[in-house]
Amino acid sequence: MSKYRVYGPEGRPAALERRRLRKMARSAHGYVRGNTRQFYRWLDEMPDLVMPETQPIWICGDCHVENLGALAGYGGEVAVQIRDFDQTVVGHPGHDLLRLCLSLASAARSSDLPGTVTAQMVEAVVRNYALALARGRRDEIPTAPKLIEATQRCAFDRTWKHLAKDRLKHRRPTIDHGKKFWPLAPEEHASIVAMFAQPAMRDLVLKLHRRDSEAEIEVVDAAYWVKGCSSLELLRYAAIIGIHDGSGEPRYALFDIKEAEASVAPAARPDAMPNDPAERVVAGARALSPILGERMAAGRIMDRPVFVRELLPQDLKIEVDQFASKPAVAVAGYLAYVVGDSHANLMGAETRKTWRKEVRRRGTREVDAPDWLWNGLVAMAGRHEAGYLDHCCEHDLVYRH
Structure with a gap:
């Protein structure tokens, strides 16, 4: 007999809702992962945030860190790719980029890293995502950081x-x-x-x-x-x-x-x-x-x-329990390249060129990122922080299990 309580169909809905609320209350990063619906609702409430025009393509729609990871092919190959498509649509690629940056920023916050590291992560995202769009030489592909390399190595050995x-x-x-x-x-x-x-x-x-x-x-x-x-x-x-x-x-x-x-x-x-x-x-x-x-x-x-x-x-998904400064920036850049490579595969040469120009456009801030991405991240991070605290207060679940 299991030491855990199990539920049949009648008891599932209430039990699953309690579990969902608990998981979202355990960390700010967990709240971001479980709050996709609110992410887009808040995005819709930001009239000043205007995405640059580009051709719509298939996007993940929920491009946070743990929705990327090692995937195996039947030929024995293992590659890091997007691994979750519940929210996939033919939409704006900038939504994947903003969602990824928010996820990385919340992981940095949960790891108690300073805001300067978050800025460096965003710069790495912009730099490597644009590199993927450029379709440059193979030797320009960023080297997998230790966290990613360890995930891939572990994946190869599994049966x-x-x-x-x-x-x-x-x-x-x-x-x-x-x-x-x-x-x-x-x-x-x-x-x-x-x-x-x-x-x-x-x-x-x-x-x-x-x-x-x-x-x-x-x-x-x-x-x-x-x-x-x-x-x-x-x-x-x-x-x-x-x-x-x-x-x-x-x-x-x-x-x-x-x-x-x-x-x-x-x-x-x-x-x-x-x-x-x-x-x-x-x-x-x-x-x-x-x-x-x-x-x-x-x-x-x-x-x-x-x-x-x-x-x-x-x-295997990418597990981000605790980030240190340098690994955080390296992981951010590598995952951005993975997303950029997936997006680039669906774009023609001219679309890649014009979209890359928008991604690399220097904004009015000190951070080397376009205003639509950086300002969107700052606004969204603030809303999620407030939403997370309200969520914990409303459900009183931070320390209850």
């Missing part, structure tokens, strides 16, 4: 056993109920089984594992997955899929199933996106992070849109 130990707490292909996994209602389990029986989903699983069409797949186990922060109120499941091809022991794969909803990020070209929220998420992933997008698909659980992705052992 299914590591994934099972981290995610499932044991190596057997079953899911124990406890803190992270809760039981399913019969109709939820039946709907997951039915979804993986669909030809398109079955073909995806077999394609990813290079199995022929005669192989069989089965849902070995599934559970409700208590994961994330801002998305805790959405359906989230983990499913272990067994792949049988008659050659001996079955192969197992772990799939993340997550409900999709309308994005809160402003879309500049709604006509350029799928109407179905899950299909929109998959399209954004395939555009910005093909290494992840190739193992994703859209489906439905109990007639609600979900996107499905296989989790690989090498998938």
Whole structure:
């Protein structure tokens, strides 16, 4: 029996809301991660903040530090890319840049770093994002700082056993109920089984594992997955899929199933996106992070849109618990290059040139960043600081667990 309380479908909503509020109260950085909706609401309330014109492209929409990380491809490659697309839209790339800067600034604040370091981080973001847009020589690509390098090195060494130990707490292909996994209602389990029986989903699983069409797949186990922060109120499941091809022991794969909803990020070209929220998420992933997008698909659980992705052992997010000054600036610059590279892949040469000019435009402040980015960051950081304190006061959750 688990030492943690588990909840069935009836008790989930209230329990998940309490957990979401607690996570947002634990740190200013956690509040930023869990408050995407408010970020765009406040942005809309800043009439003086005018983004420079540029061609809309697919953007992450929620480009904070922990939504970037190591991702593995089926060819064995591991790369740091954007790894979360719940809010992806065809929109303004400046929104990703501002959201990234706010996330970095809140991480610096949580690490008790001085404001000068935040300014240096923003300068590194502008410099390396613009470098990615320039499409320069390969030797100009910034070297991965120690934090990123350690994440990549750890990712290379991981296997299914590591994934099972981290995610499932044991190596057997079953899911124990406890803190992270809760039981399913019969109709939820039946709907997951039915979804993986669909030809398109079955073909995806077999394609990813290079199995022929005669192989069989089965849902070995599934559970409700208590994961994330801002998305805790959405359906989230983990499913272990067994792949049988008659050659001996079955192969197992772990799939993340997550409900999709309308994005809160402003879309500049709604006509350029799928109407179905899950299909929109998959399209954004395939555009910005093909290494992840190739193992994703859209489906439905109990007639609600979900996107499905296989989790690989090498998938690791960037953990930022404590920043020191020099590493903080290096990480900021490197992650900005990653985002800039993803954006640049979707732009023509002339668009890259004009957008780079706007990003590199020197503002009226001492910091080497355009006014729209620096002034937007300062205004947004102030609103989030006040919002965070109000959140902690209202919910009285800072020290309660």
